Amino acid sequence: MHAxxxxxxxxxxxxxxxxxxHLGHFxxxxxxxxxxxxxxxQFLLLADMQALTDxxxxxxxxxxxxxxxxxxxxxxxxxxxKTRICVQSGLPALAELTMLYLNFVSVARLERxxxxxxxxxxxxxxxxxxxxxxxxxxxxxxxxxxxKASVVPVGEDQxxxxxxxxxxxxxxxxxxxxxxxxxxxxVIPQVGRLPGIDGKTKMSKSQGNALxxxxxxxxxxxxxxxxxxxxxxLRASDPGRVEGNVVFTYLDAxxxxxxxxxxxxxxxxxxxxxxxxxxxxxxxVLEELLAPIRERRAAFAxxxxxxxxxLRDGTHEAGAVTAATLEEVREGLxxxxxxx
Ligand code: TRP
Numbered sequence: 001m002h003a004x005x006x007x008x009x010x011x012x013x014x015x016x017x018x019x020x021x022h023l024g025h026f027x028x029x030x031x032x033x034x035x036x037x038x039x040x041x042q043f044l045l046l047a048d049m050q051a052l053t054d055x056x057x058x059x060x061x062x063x064x065x066x067x068x069x070x071x072x073x074x075x076x077x078x079x080x081x082k083t084r085i086c087v088q089s090g091l092p093a094l095a096e097l098t099m100l101y102l103n104f105v106s107v108a109r110l111e112r113x114x115x116x117x118x119x120x121x122x123x124x125x126x127x128x129x130x131x132x133x134x135x136x137x138x139x140x141x142x143x144x145x146x147x148k149a150s151v152v153p154v155g156e157d158q159x160x161x162x163x164x165x166x167x168x169x170x171x172x173x174x175x176x177x178x179x180x181x182x183x184x185x186x187v188i189p190q191v192g193r194l195p196g197i198d199g200k201t202k203m204s205k206s207q208g209n210a211l212x213x214x215x216x217x218x219x220x221x222x223x224x225x226x227x228x229x230x231x232x233x234l235r236a237s238d239p240g241r242v243e244g245n246v247v248f249t250y251l252d253a254x255x256x257x258x259x260x261x262x263x264x265x266x267x268x269x270x271x272x273x274x275x276x277x278x279x280x281x282x283x284x285v286l287e288e289l290l291a292p293i294r295e296r297r298a299a300f301a302x303x304x305x306x307x308x309x310x311l312r313d314g315t316h317e318a319g320a321v322t323a324a325t326l327e328e329v330r331e332g333l334x335x336x337x338x339x340x
Contacts, residue, residue, distance in 0.1 A: 008039065008040050008041040009040050009041070009150050009151050010040065010041045010042075010043070010147055010148055010149045010150060010151070011033075011036055011040045011041070011042040011043065011149060011151045011152070011153065012042075012043045012045060012143060012144055012147040012149035012152060012184075013029070013033070013043075013044060013045070013152055013153050013154060014044055014045030014046060014047045014088070014143070015044075015045075015046065015047060015069055016047045016048075016050050016051040017046050017047065017048045017051045017062055017063075017065040017066045017068070017069050018051050018055060018061065018062065018065055018205075019061075019065055019068070019205045019206075020065065020068040020069065020071075020072055020205075020212050020213065020214055021069060021072040021212070021213050022203055022205060022210040022211055022212045022213060023194060023203060023210070023211045023212075023213065023286075024193070024194040024196075024202060024203030024204070024210065025072075025213070026076060026213060027191055027194045027253055028155055028189055028191065028193065028194065029153060029154075029155070029189065030072075030073070030076045030078075031076075032153055032189055033073075033078060033083070033153070034076060034077045034078060036153070037078065037079060037082040037083045038082065040151065042082070042083040042084070043083070043084050043086060043147050043149070043314075043318055043321075044073060044078065044083055044084070044085045044086070044314075045086055045087075045088055045143055045318075046066050046069055046070060046085065046086065046087045046088060046311070047088045047143070048062050048063070048065075048066050048087060048088050048089045049088045049089050049094070049095070049139065050088065050136050050139060050140065051065070052132070053130060053132040053133040053135075053136045053139075054123065054130065054133050056130065056132075066087060066311075067304070067307060070085055070307055070310065070311060071214075071297050071300050071301055071307065072213050072214075072297065073085055074296065074297070074300050074307065074310070075213060075214075075293045075294070075296045075297035075300065076213065076293055077296075080310040080313070080314065084313070084314035084317050084318055085310055085311060085314040086311070086314040086315040086317070086318035086319075087311055087314075087315050088143070090311075090315040090319065091146070091315065091318055091319055091322050093146055093319070093322035093323045093325065093326040094139065094142045094143055094146055094322060095139075095142075096326055097142035097145065097146055097322075097325070097326055097329060098135070098138055098139045098142040100172075100329060100330075100333065100335075101138050101141055101142055101168050101172065102135060102138050104168050104171040104172055104175070105137075105138055105164070105167070105168060105171075107134070109164070109167075110134050110135065110137060110138070111134070113137055113160050113161070113164055114160045115137070115157055115158060115160045115161055116133075116134065116136075116137060118157070119133075137160075137161050137164045137165075138164075138168065140161050140165065141161075141164060141165035141168045141169075144162070144165050144184050145165065145168070145169060145181045145182065145184075145325065146321070146322035146325045146326065147318070147321055147322065147325075148181070148182045148321075148325060149182070149184050150182055150183075150184055150185060151184065151185055151187055152165075152184045152185070152186050152187065153186075153187040153188075153189065154186055154187075154188065155188070155189075155193075156188050156193075158186070159186045159188060162184055162185075162186035163186075165184055166183045166184065168181075169181040169182070169183050169184075170183075172329065172332075172333075175332075175333065176329070176332035176333060177332075178332070180325075180328045180329060180332045181325075181329070191253075194249075194250075194253060195209075195246060195249060196209025196210060197209050197210075197211060197223045197224075197226055197227050197228070197246060198226075198227075198228055198246075199227070199228035199244065199245075199246040199249075200228075211223045211286070213290065213293050213294075213297070214293075214294060214297055215286075215290055215294070216294070217287060220283055220286050220287055220290065221283060224247070224279050224282050224283045224286065225279065227246045227247050227250070227279065227282075228245070228246045229245050229246070229247055229275045229278075229279075230242075230244075230245050233268075233275065236271075236272060236273060236274030236275075236276075237271050237272055238271050239268075239269055239270060239271040240268045240269065240271070240273070240275075241269075242265045242268055242269060247275070247278050247279055247282050248261075248264075248265060248268075248278070250282055250285075250286070251264070251278070251281065251282055251285065254282075254285050254286060254289055255281070255282075255285045264278060264281070
């Protein structure tokens, strides 16, 4: 059983279940979640309903990845004794809160949401945007408020969603006449975004530039081999550029020996250090980081019942928390009770 943790601030965050997680997730969020699980009452949401808002044509992918993302959580050290991992589709109170909140937000406001605006453009939805996708910020507001989360660690691109959540909180609380819902603070990680192995954009599976947490030694080798360096650094004897050189960006992110990396950079800039030597070092660093994650992941994958138990228990506890909030909101708004 979990110790009573009333005094700990509540964290709610999560991931769409559209694919296994990668090194970018590790740097940007997972590491932080492992650190926060001791100081906060943390819930991690496997957001399969939100994943469906732009994957309704492939529900099988969304379903399969519930387990994949859960395996990634467990593999990096999320401890189910400290963090509850729950499945969004198993929490009907979230859907009911979404229905209620939809009446407190306008279509114009949703279309102005910068996150949504960017995504409409990137995916070329135009007016054919699925209504569920346009409204997912409202569903995300339901996620956050149902847990009464005060802390929501998210990437920079998600900050407008938290702002929109807090607008809904104020409107619903205003209608009810007291602060039933809690405003949330977005906590944006300070670390820079990890570029993909091509150095172009952020790491993303759909861009084909990701290194998965489940990567095999061969996958690591291949990814490091493909990594973008300095196109002007043709011979080892040439001076090379460190800025924008993905291999060095990754060494900065993952090599604990900062002095060693600084020396390597100086040598590379002077000339006389080949890409191959730097890449070999990075390969070793990544293997050291990923080997234990890969092994833990494989061990859990061999024992799916343990994972299913974790999800059942986490969803059960989350179900009680979210149902209690829904009840307060229904009560506050004075929704008719057909049955008691
Ligand atoms: N939108 C998040 C993502 O794209 C996933 C998510 C769903 C979420 N509900 C949330 C994040 C609530 C934080 C809080 O990965």
